[in-house]
Amino acid sequence: MKKQLYSLFWLIVSCIPLFGQNCGTPSPTDADEFFFGKFIHKHAKSKNTRAGAVPLNYVPVKVHIIRNDDGSGGVDLIALNAKFAELNRAFLPVGLQFYFGGSGSIGGTNPTADSPHFINSTTYNTTINYNNANTFTGILSAYNVSNAINLYISSTIIGAEGFATQPSPGFNHVFVNYLAITNTVNKTLLHEFGHYFGLYHTFQDSNHATVSNREVVTRGLGANCSTKGDRVCDTPADPYEQLSSTQRNTVNNACTYALATPIDANGVPYQPSITNVMSYWSRICGLNQHGQLTPGQYERMKIGYIARTDPSNQYTLDCAPTNQPLPGLPTAVVGTNGIILQWGDNSITETGYFVERAESTNEPYICLGGVGPGTNTYIDSEFSAGRTYHYRIRASNSTDFSGVVSITVPQNQTGYCFPVYTNQVCALVSSFITKVKINGTALDNTSDFPSPCNANNFSDFTALPPAALVAGQSYTFTLKGSTSLHYAIWIDANQNGTFETPEMIAKSTTSGEMIGTTEKSVLVTLPATLLNGATRMRVRTADFASGGVTNACSRYTVGETEDYTVTISNGSSLPQIQLLSTFPPLCAGGNYQASFTTSGSFSGNNTFKAELSDTYGNFAAGTEVGSGTGSPLTISLPPLLAPGSYYRLRIISTDISVSTNSESIRVYSKPEASITVSGNAVVCAPTTVSLTAATGEGYTYTWKNSTGTLPNATSQMLAAAQTENYRVEISQNGCINESGPVAVTINPKVQVNLSGAASIYASQSANLSVSLTAGTLPYQLTLSTGQQFTNSMNNPFTITVSPTTTTTYTITQVSNTQCGAGTAAGSALITVLPTQFPCPQTLVVHASLPAPYQASETITTTGTIQYTSGNISYTAGKSITITSPAAGGFWQSGPNTVFEAKITGCQ
Ligand SMILES: [Zn+2]
Structure with a gap:
């Protein structure tokens, strides 16, 4: 049962986009923002508890194909499956894969059951206007299903190629035009599904x-x-x-x-970014062929999926897949042009098949392509020699897979791309090549339908006796077709397994030049730079509507492609490049070296360039990541490179153009590295500043300060205890990123030291010295006497004291404004000496002194010295100077001999 259509509130408050020539999705409203915001927190929680790979969710799509009143028009299932294969590939990092929902007829007018569902209405096919809800709300109320994404495909959408809504509790539809499905390079479907799952325009x-x-x-x-x-x-x-x-x-x-x-x-x-799918730049200069999404956009769409499947929504995304027999276990054979897959077409209710590939059974399978119902073959022409591939097949209205077939491509295998046509030559009224002849050579081939019969409309005649051709010479080709067809001919001049644009040697550009049912002669002059030896030649045709054949592989509606072998002589020998480096997983933003060797000679102007493929290993959208005049090249990966397992690197030379490809390379994104400070970054010791590094799956941490790595600091959090600039280095999957510095200031408590021990006489004063050993001026201190001082500018700070008795001074309290109470060390003993006596004085020495003594001696008594006129005692060990009674004479002493003595320190 359909749920009630959600209120029109969302549409009414939607702004009209100012630049809607490409996309008619309304700008997000405050209500959209509010709705989406509810799920951000929920997602953050689920992300923290999740471990391992992104789990896959299968999402049903109800495809409503709008046709004319008489049932004519509308997209075909071949194009639809191919486009959804691309969509599945793009949504793999979001953890979403799509299937066609509905278990009724394949094509029919019951919107709930039939899949896809036909709407036969010339009006809807031609008048839907993204900017006028009256032109499509009737469709929504009549045909929307409540348990799948409603995708409407009409011939035309006035003012836009497509439109969708932001995640909302009631709106559940995407509209695109015919070209968005049938044009192989068009990214509108991906763009609108981006909106559907919460992406805004960049x-x-x-x-x-x-x-x-x-x-x-x-x-x-x-x-x-x-x-x-x-x-x-x-x-x-x-x-x-x-x-x-x-x-x-x-x-x-x-x-x-x-x-x-x-x-x-x-x-x-x-x-x-001019390549982002959600920008309008991605449509420029052919870049729409390889529009990209970023990890941040993937994360946002994960939240979008949570929002889209919230139980309070007026729709669900749980339409059951069609119950049907599994596809039979595929077989895989390495052909000259690709890996030929064939599987058992066991179902009579499949809407088509998706072919998935993985290079390791531990990796997620990538959806390579889609074929229409009844087709049980697919050729994978994107492969590398020496690699092992695993394939499985799923019906496009199912979530269950065939068994897996694995195949290893021989090391010496080279591959030419397989052409693609929408209409099968052998299944429809056909347009095929009937004759290819190079006059004066062994090549003279008359042929009918291609064999085997498949959507590639491809015939491999490379085993026929080759034409012997001389580089630089002119030859007359005789061509004939079953109807009027544009044609083009390529020779793989550099024998690199790819038909590049400069390798096209002839083509028709006007209707008068097309080939047809009568033989046509075409004079072709071969380039002098052809490489000697057996060389692949391709003849390709396409219908008039194609505007001419420009690409050796891309999709045309009708036509045929035939490959031949020709043998070139009097040509040149091309130089070769051989990549030596192998690449372990790399990191976005990282710098690496690519070593290679060359043989043969390049021109003086040659440079070598390193190119990185797209995430699927294709170089059509390659990015230059380094260049130089010789090996090794320094490769700098873009910092925001999306993660992926199927990147490849190639080294190409500019003059003469040859290249070498790497095998698949895994690229991880750089971990996010940032530091959050809890509270104030300026504190007083012993308080520390708590620093928290960004969190992420598998993150490991190394904390650093300005002098280097901090020992044992490997937690997500750090209690910073020193004034320093702290950084954190975060490693994930071997990829390292370092945060910017965070300045922490730990102000020490004020710390002073008291010194200045001295001996004074009772009437004298002494200076105590207070030195600042930590913290800053000004500070206040309290002496042990209770006196208080404020020192604003002096270090050391002098305090003058005049004790009357021997006193030990300490500082009982010190504090400063910055950090409050501090600590004081040290003490100063001020000894107050007793009242002094006059000099000289007569002393009685009780000790038995040795004799004789010089007239003036300094001796050290061993006993007590007594002052004759008093009873003052001196401690043993005091020095006294004894003056002889007769200068120059000698004297002896016995016990109680009287001396005149001068005591150091007497007055
Ligand atoms: Zn848009």
């Missing part, structure tokens, strides 16, 4: 009337990327809505963004 609010509501370029401190713009921080701020059409064209024509203006609120020039 330029969201970029021209907001309130400047502070625009996303700034800054990341890290001062960033607003998590609350403004597209709410995703690894997509750079994009000023698209601020730009004039002239500026947009400048970017479009250059295929690069280099505008100095506008600048953001901080005065920083923008540097938007």
